[in-house]
Every structure is written in structure tokens, then in C-alpha cells.
Amino acid sequence: MRVDFIKMHGLGNDFVVLDARLRPLPGAITPRVAAALADRNTGIGCDQLIVLEPPPPERPDADFTMRIYNQDGGEVEACGNATRAVGLLAGGAARIATAGGLLQTRADENGIAVDMGVPRFEWDAIPLAYAMDTLALPVGWDGLEHPAAVNVGNPHVVFFVADCAAVPLAKLGPEIEHDQLFPARINVNVATVVDRSTIRLRVWERGVGETRACGTGACATAVAAMRRGLVDRAVTVRLAGGDLAIDWAEDGRVTMTGPATESFRGTFDWSAFS
Incomplete structure (x- = not known):
């Protein structure tokens, strides 16, 4: 099964974004799958793999969930550059549930501003x-x-x-x-x-x-x-x-403002990485 992805970056810190908000992924993101997709030689290549999912029941104030996997496959709590990139995908304004808490983005003349919380x-x-x-x-x-x-x-x-x-x-x-x-x-x-x-x-x-x-x-x-x-x-x-x-x-509260960029879009064969 082929899966869509979006390649993005914030000041060169680059991401592969998988949008599973409306269409679930064919399988689970394990550390091995995340690391394989992030590999710059045999995968798509990125610093972090980002997965967007519907908000969990306990976060009715969120528009969606962002899960973040580092290059070694480990899942982490937050990523400011990725939040700006996802805010750009959402059109500027978004309330994003993460393992590190709720993050809010808005459009700014200098890019995307993120309320990083306290x-x-x-x-x-x-x-x-x-x-x-x-x-x-x-x-x-x-x-x-x-x-x-x-x-x-x-x-x-x-x-x-x-x-x-x-x-x-x-x-x-x-x-x-x-x-x-x-x-x-x-x-x-x-x-x-x-x-x-x-x-x-x-x-x-x-x-x-x-x-x-x-x-x-x-x-x-x-x-x-x-x-x-x-x-x-x-x-x-x-x-x-x-x-x-x-x-x-x-x-x-801390606010971070800066640019985010979409590089390109593509698809990959899920079975090659699962």
C-alpha cells in the first residue's frame, strides 16, 4: 500500500510528515519503522518523522495530535520547528496536542508563531x-x-x-x-x-x-x-x-516565531518499511 508524505523543514531542521487524521496508516509506527523512514540513505530521510492523528478524547480542545519520532526511532515530547511546519500545513492557526502538552500556532508576518507554554x-x-x-x-x-x-x-x-x-x-x-x-x-x-x-x-x-x-x-x-x-x-x-x-x-508563556517551508510531496510503499 502506498502512503502519502510531505517533506518540510524549519530553518533546515527537516521532517517527513504523515497525515493520518482522516485516513489511518496501514500499520503502527514502531521505532524500527520510524528509523527506517528517517534514514537518509535507504529511506526518505529527515531529522524527525511527524505523524498527525485525530485528537484524543481527553483533549477536546485540540484540533489534532502531533506525534514526533527522532532519527533513531525514539518518540519524543515536542519539537518547535515541526510545530511551525504543522501550523503552516493547518493554514496558520491550530491547537496541537503533543506528549509535551497543548501547543498553539498562528500566522505571523515572519512565518508561524508558536505558543510554547510555560x-x-x-x-x-x-x-x-x-x-x-x-x-x-x-x-x-x-x-x-x-x-x-x-x-x-x-x-x-x-x-x-x-x-x-x-x-x-x-x-x-x-x-x-x-x-x-x-x-x-x-x-x-x-x-x-x-x-x-x-x-x-x-x-x-x-x-x-x-x-x-x-x-x-x-x-x-x-x-x-x-x-x-x-x-x-x-x-x-x-x-x-x-x-x-x-x-x-x-x-x-514563551512564544517562538520563525519560518517554515514545504519542500515537496510524494508517496512510499509501506511494506518496504514495515
Whole structure:
């Protein structure tokens, strides 16, 4: 059976979107199926596989559900760039149920704006293996020290460094991601504050590797910098793929704004991946 897909990206962070809202998929998305579809050599190729489904009974306020699978096949809670892409598919305005909570999108002159909700800072909400101050964890890895920890639908640690481009993220990213301190693994951000309104950022995404952009990483990094008093409450986060605007309002909610793009559409043979 052939299945339709949509290839999209947000600042180069790319997705394969399967729309199962009206027509269910022929079978279940298992970690093996997700990883096979995401493989850039033998599959369609993407950083994340996105599956859209009807909203669950417990979320009558949602228009639909978004499930997110990383390149290694693991299902994760949230993805800011994918949310913007799905918001674009929905025509701008949408209420999207995710494992990380309800996300809302709207059209904006600079692309799609996403209400990412209220960030969490409690040690057990990250989660960490044991209690510690999440504003500056008393830990370090080969020169990367005292990160902030934030959960913005999924878990992040943020290191502020003099030059994020100089950090050997390919080496340290997987080491930190799989450290026993992080029972659900962790996304790793290395950031350089340029001025009160600008941050440069690189992100190692758990289950994916370094990506050209990460929406939740941009939100987590901006919020961590704001908590430390390094920047103002509205900043531009510059990633390899482009810029995201992050605003942390006085009511505690974080809004992320940036572009999303549909690349192409196609079909694949389900039996080749199941």
C-alpha cells in the first residue's frame, strides 16, 4: 500500500510528515519503522518523522495530535520547528496536542508563531536523576560547566560559552546526552550571548545529533539566558539554519516565531518499511 508524505523543514531542521487524521496508516509506527523512514540513505530521510492523528478524547480542545519520532526511532515530547511546519500545513492557526502538552500556532508576518507554554525548572520536571539547582547545575564535561536545565516540552541543558563554534559538540553532545544524570536523556545546547537581544546557538538533539536548527533548544536557551539576566525578555536566536525570535512574556508563556517551508510531496510503499 502506498502512503502519502510531505517533506518540510524549519530553518533546515527537516521532517517527513504523515497525515493520518482522516485516513489511518496501514500499520503502527514502531521505532524500527520510524528509523527506517528517517534514514537518509535507504529511506526518505529527515531529522524527525511527524505523524498527525485525530485528537484524543481527553483533549477536546485540540484540533489534532502531533506525534514526533527522532532519527533513531525514539518518540519524543515536542519539537518547535515541526510545530511551525504543522501550523503552516493547518493554514496558520491550530491547537496541537503533543506528549509535551497543548501547543498553539498562528500566522505571523515572519512565518508561524508558536505558543510554547510555560517552561519548567523543577529538577524532577527536567528530569534529573537527583535534586539540584537547575539555574546552574554543579556538573561539567571537558570544559563545559554549570549548565542551566529547562523543560520546554522536552528536556534541555544550556551551556553559555565564549565561542559556541569552538565547542567539539560531536564529541561532547552524545556523552552529555547519555549521562546518567539525565534518565530521559537530554538535548544539549551551547550558546554565546552576543548582546542583550542576540544569542548564537548550536544544538545537539537527543536521538538525532547536531541539527541546523532546534526550536525548543532556542526557547530553552533564551529562557535560561533571561533567568541569568544575560539578555532581555525578547531575543533573536541565531542558528546555522537561520534566526528564531523568542519572547518570554510576563505571564510566563514563551512564544517562538520563525519560518517554515514545504519542500515537496510524494508517496512510499509501506511494506518496504514495515
